[in-house]
Amino acid sequence: MKAIHAFSLVLLLSVIATGCxxxxxxxxxxxxxxxxxxxxxxxxxTVSNISLGNAIGADKRVVASTSSFSxxxxxxxxxxxxxxxxxxxMAKWTYHKGDMTAPVKENVMDIAADGPAVNEFHISMPTxxxxxxxxxxxxxxxxxxxxxxxxxx
Amino acid sequence: MADKDMPDFSGIKSGSSTTATRIYEVVSGDSLxxxxxxxxxxxxxxxxxxxxxxDILKDPNKIYPGQKLKIPPK
Numbered sequence: 578m579k580a581i582h583a584f585s586l587v588l589l590l591s592v593i594a595t596g597c598x599x600x601x602x603x604x605x606x607x608x609x610x611x612x613x614x615x616x617x618x619x620x621x622x623t624v625s626n627i628s629l630g631n632a633i634g635a636d637k638r639v640v641a642s643t644s645s646f647s648x649x650x651x652x653x654x655x656x657x658x659x660x661x662x663x664x665x666x667m668a669k670w671t672y673h674k675g676d677m678t679a680p681v682k683e684n685v686m687d688i689a690a691d692g693p694a695v696n697e698f699h700i701s702m703p704t705x706x707x708x709x710x711x712x713x714x715x716x717x718x719x720x721x722x723x724x725x726x727x728x729x730x
Numbered sequence: 731m732a733d734k735d736m737p738d739f740s741g742i743k744s745g746s747s748t749t750a751t752r753i754y755e756v757v758s759g760d761s762l763x764x765x766x767x768x769x770x771x772x773x774x775x776x777x778x779x780x781x782x783x784x785d786i787l788k789d790p791n792k793i794y795p796g797q798k799l800k801i802p803p804k
Contacts, residue, residue, distance in 0.1 A: 636749065637749050658750070663753065666746075666748075668746070670742075672736065672737060672739065674735070674736060677736060679736040679737065679739065680739070681742055682739065682742050682744045684744050684745070684746045686746045686748060686752065687752065687753035687754075687755075688748050688750040688752055688753065689750060689751040689753055689800060690750040691750070691751075694748055694749045694750035695748070695749045696746065696747070696748040696750065697747055697748070698744070698745070698746045699745055699746070700742055700743065700744045701743050702739070702741055702742050702743065703741060703743065704741055707737035707739075709737070
């Protein structure tokens with residue numbers, strides 16, 4: 578009889594232990610997928626306009642836009658930029674004759690803009706620019722931002 | 731492609747300027763007055779460059795090659 582009681586006690590305790598043991602955890606709440614926000618556009622300087630002329634004002638803009646110059650002119654390329662931050666601007670001047678191209682000059686300028694800015698590059702030649710067809714290509718951080726062609730008569 | 735029939739551009743003069751702040755990297759032999767002369771055409775404007783760079787310059791007589799100075803518009 579004692580053995581039966583002991584067995585029953587063990588059985589009872591084991592049932593209690595099982596019942597009070599590890600509780601089944603509730604199903605995990607669905608974790609919402611992280612919302613991917615579009616990355617903000619990186620602050621940077623971009624070229625918004627290029628214009629050529631033979632004179633500039635204090636604001637670095639050409640006084641009158643033209644693509645035709647005389648040999649004694651100074652050729653100005655006025656480059657308007659928007660955005661802020663540091664940027665390297667480059668003007669690559671070249672001369673074109675038929676299929677041939679000759680490098681004329683490369684100007685590099687590092688700027689730190691805090692908003693819209695106007696930048697200018699210029700070339701001239703004391704003995705006069707050789708007549709012919711030219712172009713100036715503007716680069717912002719090594720990426721081409723535009724090409725302007727002009728002639729010298 | 732250069733060619734002997736192409737003009738000689740060795741005498742070309744060029745330059746640049748900006749309404750933004752320009753960044754200039756100091757080279758050996760530079761001084762603030764030399765930089766001011768070159769950038770503004772007036773050596774006396776060295777103080778303008780110094781004042782724009784007090785975050786990295788403590789003494790206007792001590793600038794070092796490789797330093798990048800802000801050159802404010804004239």
